[in-house]
Amino acid sequence: MRGFILRVTLGAILVCLCLFWGSIPAGARVYIDIDAPTFQKFPIAVTDFNKATAEQGDDLSTWFSDTLSTYLTMTGVFNIIPKKAFLEYPSAPQQGYEKINFPNWTVIGAEYLVRGTFRLSGQNLSAEMRLYDVVKGDLIIGNRYYGKPAEKITLIKKMASDILLALSGDGSVFNTRIAFLRKKGKNSELQVIDFDGTGQSQVTTMKSLTLAPRWSPDGRYLSFTSYQAGNPNFYIKDLKTGATRQASNRPGLNLSGAWSPDGKKILLTLSFEGNQEIYSMDVAGGRLKRLTHHYEIDVSPTWSPDGKNIAFVSSRSGTPQIFIMDDEGNNVRRLTYEGNYNTSPSWSPKGNRIAYEGSRGGTFQLFTINPDGSDPVQMTQAGGEHKYPSWSPDGRYLAFTTRTGWVEKVGIMNANGSNVRILGEGSHPAWSPVMK
Numbered sequence: 001m002r003g004f005i006l007r008v009t010l011g012a013i014l015v016c017l018c019l020f021w022g023s024i025p026a027g028a029r030v031y032i033d034i035d036a037p038t039f040q041k042f043p044i045a046v047t048d049f050n051k052a053t054a055e056q057g058d059d060l061s062t063w064f065s066d067t068l069s070t071y072l073t074m075t076g077v078f079n080i081i082p083k084k085a086f087l088e089y090p091s092a093p094q095q096g097y098e099k100i101n102f103p104n105w106t107v108i109g110a111e112y113l114v115r116g117t118f119r120l121s122g123q124n125l126s127a128e129m130r131l132y133d134v135v136k137g138d139l140i141i142g143n144r145y146y147g148k149p150a151e152k153i154t155l156i157k158k159m160a161s162d163i164l165l166a167l168s169g170d171g172s173v174f175n176t177r178i179a180f181l182r183k184k185g186k187n188s189e190l191q192v193i194d195f196d197g198t199g200q201s202q203v204t205t206m207k208s209l210t211l212a213p214r215w216s217p218d219g220r221y222l223s224f225t226s227y228q229a230g231n232p233n234f235y236i237k238d239l240k241t242g243a244t245r246q247a248s249n250r251p252g253l254n255l256s257g258a259w260s261p262d263g264k265k266i267l268l269t270l271s272f273e274g275n276q277e278i279y280s281m282d283v284a285g286g287r288l289k290r291l292t293h294h295y296e297i298d299v300s301p302t303w304s305p306d307g308k309n310i311a312f313v314s315s316r317s318g319t320p321q322i323f324i325m326d327d328e329g330n331n332v333r334r335l336t337y338e339g340n341y342n343t344s345p346s347w348s349p350k351g352n353r354i355a356y357e358g359s360r361g362g363t364f365q366l367f368t369i370n371p372d373g374s375d376p377v378q379m380t381q382a383g384g385e386h387k388y389p390s391w392s393p394d395g396r397y398l399a400f401t402t403r404t405g406w407v408e409k410v411g412i413m414n415a416n417g418s419n420v421r422i423l424g425e426g427s428h429p430a431w432s433p434v435m436k
Contacts, residue, residue, distance in 0.1 A: 043112070044079065045080075045081040046069045048083075049116040051117070051119075052126075064156070067156050074196060102132075106135060111134060112132065116128055157174045172393065173396065176195050176433070176434055181426055181427050191203065193424070203222065212256040213430045219434075222430075231251070231254075232253050234246070236283075247286065252270065256268065258302040259303075261303060261307045267281075276297040312345070321337070343357055349392075354371060365381065366389050366400055380400075383402070386411075387427075393431065409423070409424060
């Protein structure tokens with residue numbers, strides 16, 4: 001299988017936030033390229049967790065296994081072996097380990113096995129999770145997690161992240177958030193929600209029409225456009241302090257675009273000079289640099305992950321199509337040719353694909369394409385419209401808006417178009433970087 005990357009598993013790590021975990025070091029690991037066209041889902045069995053002691057308390061054995069299985073399923077890369085197929089069940093751990101008859105797991109089709117224990121004592125909850133390669137008969141990782149009973153979902157997220165990291169090299173998606181717009185009457189406000197669909201909260205109270213949320217690369221700021229002052233002005237909200245500042249209030253449109261990878265510039269669509277053109281603005285000083293100079297409309301700019309190129313939408317070819325220019329506004333070339341209306345480009349953090357929406361058969365569907373214009377692939381087919389794609393920071397998932405009738409919802413799917421999951425009502429999603 002191609003795309004293997006060698007790494008050495010890290011040893012014990014202790015992090016002091018609300019959640020702590022430790023690690024039992026394992027040997028050298030090989031990451032599997034889950035983005036390869038030939039990739040097949042990991043067949044994995046997750047057994048009920050053992051109770052570490054016989055003291056009184058809630059029995060979370062089944063909860064741990066079932067909830068962890070749910071979170072692994074969210075990733076779209078695991079095939080959970082049903083418990084009714086199991087030929088054996090966990091034995092009591094012996095000094096942190098247990099005897100396993102690995103052929104009993106390979107015969108039912110499992111390639112990986114998760115076992116664990118937990119201890120609930122008053123307001124303290126601890127758990128140990130062990131991931132095995134049952135084909136090789138090896139322990140891959142064995143991690144410990146500490147928290148409060150109310151934080152048990154946080155423990156599960158960390159377990160799922162560690163499993164995904166151990167097998168694919170990146171488990172960061174569980175520590176990301178998605179910003180989106182939620183309409184109420186004529187107004188709309190910014191909301192954020194975790195990757196798993198929990199933790200939704202409202203982050204603006206503009207009491208007006210709000211548009212185009214965009215994250216800063218460090219996840220501290222959200223930029224957006226709002227009609228709060230009567231004009232579509234550009235704002236930046238500091239999520240750490242809660243402060244919101246107006247960064248551009250020029251006459252006409254001040255439409256938020258993408259932040260540069262280094263966080264020093266923001267792309268904007270402005271119309272104060274008469275036509276909708278693309279500018280870059282220094283975040284610190286507000287200095288503008290005009291990048292496009294065309295009598296047709298230029299909008300929706302997004303940076304390449306190396307900051308050297310910008311994809312944008314222009315009607316200069318007669319209908320809205322996606323173009324690419326360098327970061328100085330030069331060397332403009334057309335990217336999309338199929339279809340008469342293509343818009344909303346989003347550049348993958350890996351740099352290898354650009355997602356966009358295109359009109360086909362009277363509805364908008366999602367596509368991806370190589371930056372050289374080759375290999376356009378339609379990702380969605382039916383079930384209403386699909387618009388406004390936004391990549392996860394690991395480049396493995398896309399958030400999008402889907403609409404059936406008049407109801408818009410925010411969804412997530414794997415980058416190959418599979419494993420669609422709806423988060424709830426809303427539109428215009430923007431995926432955060434990995435949150436610290």
